[in-house]
Amino acid sequence: MSKLYVFGIGGTGARVLKSLSFLLASGVACKSDSIVPIIIDPDSANGDLSKTTNILRHYQKIRKELSFDTSSKNEFFKTPIESLSPNFSIKVQNSNKRFKEFIDYGTLDSKNKALISLLFSEKNLNADMEVGFKGNPNMGSVVLNQFNQSDDFKAFASSFAQGDKIFIISSIFGGTGASGFPLLLKNIRSADSSLDNFSLLQNAQIGAISVLPYFGVKKDEGSDIEKSTFVSKTKAALRYYQHGVNDSVNAMYYIGDDVNKDYENNEGSTAQKNDAHFIELASALAILNFANTSESDENQVKEFGIENDVNSITFNHLNDKTKFTIYKPLTQYYLFHLYTKTKLRGKLDMNFAANIGINSNFLAEDFYSTLRGFNDAYWQWLVQMSKNERGFNPFTLEESNENVLDSIKGIQLKNGGFLQGTSNYERFTEKLNKTSKQINKSVNIENRFVENFYLATENLVKEK
Known part of the structure; x- marks a missing residue:
């Protein structure tokens, strides 16, 4: 390996x-x-x-x-x-010493001290490291x-x-x-x-x-x-x-x-x-x-290099190789975070929850708590990059947005199909229900949970 x-x-x-x-x-x-x-x-x-x-x-x-x-x-x-x-x-x-203490300046003879003074300023010598x-x-x-x-x-x-x-x-x-x-x-x-x-x-x-x-x-x-x-x-x-x-x-x-x-x-x-x-x-x-x-x-x-010299970068401002590398993964994880943050607790009566075996007890366990903490850090990472200069801002970053798939900047949604007449989160739940049937029931609940969201978000991004 x-x-x-x-x-x-x-x-x-x-x-x-x-x-x-x-x-x-x-x-x-x-x-x-x-x-x-x-x-x-x-x-x-x-x-x-x-x-x-x-x-x-x-x-x-x-x-x-x-x-x-x-x-x-x-x-x-x-x-x-x-x-x-x-x-x-x-x-x-x-x-954690001062620099002069680290190099044992006090023990040096006058010639070596003179040499040191050529290489390091008095401010260097007295610096706390x-x-x-x-x-x-x-x-x-x-x-x-x-x-x-x-x-x-x-x-x-x-x-x-x-x-x-x-x-x-x-x-x-x-x-x-x-x-x-x-x-x-x-x-x-x-x-x-x-x-x-x-x-x-x-x-x-x-x-x-x-x-x-x-x-x-x-x-x-x-x-x-x-x-x-x-x-x-x-x-x-x-x-x-x-x-x-x-x-x-x-x-x-x-x-x-x-x-x-x-x-x-x-x-x-x-x-x-x-x-x-x-x-x-x-x-x-x-x-x-x-x-x-x-x-x-x-x-x-x-x-x-980026494809376009702009102050706020979206996926479309990247060259094709970089866009191909990060667009799908970052978007999938963005969707994963939004659903677990804003919707999951209210969807435990859905088929996907029953199929993979998640309930309120699972949401109280250490694994889910750690995952939520990691995902919140992921969100903060995206928010900070979006506000920096030069900024990277491919998402609208609104946790309250019901049309979650519209929040990907510069990407035109496909007409009709799974988006027509239905809110994004309802379709997201449908995808979770569908992909939950493909999950291997013999693996632990943590595997079932994460894989179900991976497959559902993958399908959403492909269809989008």
Whole structure:
């Protein structure tokens, strides 16, 4: 079985992993047998990291109750998400110190202190690293250079097997991502015999996405983060990547945007909770593109583009390949969420409920509660992307809309047939009644429930 290890570095890495979770939950195809997320972030209290970790845990908990044998037609949650540590993270040791304490500045002689002063400013030396490197990759490159000796990294090396792949997510305009990516790549490509499977790591298929600036931060005199430095940092990093990074990966993906929104200037910790962005969804698609591409020794460089340059993207503004990849899965899961959120409790007297055996007791169980929490997070993800700049807004996002199939923007409904003279939700219920007869009654109720909704929403989207 082939695994894809996905390293998410810093806040951007965590947010891309969140988007990947929702794509996999909706049934977007992934040819790897499982995904293994590994987050690298010295800011363990990062709000974006906490949200992603909770979503990954919810995904695992839901999928644990589902089975995918040859008779299963369900694609929701089909790809397993595995974990090497409870929080999906590699611990960064001693990152809660001031930088000068980390490098033992006080023990250096005068000549070495003079050298250090050429490389690091007084502000760098006195920086508290508890919330990360605040846009200083020169600090991050020193602190993160230790993670290859951590037990978590050694566990990754021990579990790596022939045929497995690696993908690395990082931003290029901050501190953690810009420094962490080349260090991680170096430690994998130069793995020595102290690590298990070191020769497999040295020759592994590696893909990576480098996220260029796609948002700004508001001016704050009390913050070390300044958006005016984003472009200069990006240019400097790109020059280094051109000669020291690109040749070491099999596929290098680049993405960014000059349409962006200024977020609140939070340096880190629990306050850092950036809204979901289309760039993160597209970056997650790069991961799946790499997973679904045959192995290659060539060093490929890829970029992502939309078909039309608009500020609010719908499915019709994507090129055909991207639209084909995500339209059906995201729409099906959107319909799944709306029915379970607004209608299911009042439809327990319908035939589909009797056929698959769901009742009010099922709605009170832990599985359904976890699923509802995950689906609410999916809805919030869609809402945040729709309001961001550049926005991704393919749905009207109105939970009270009875004509639910009209809420897919830019898609012309077929005339007649199942829509004629009947409300969308009544037809939705009819589809659930019909597909419930196809469900294997020998599988557990969780499988019956999810597969019934997958088949019903699939039929709705095909007929639409």
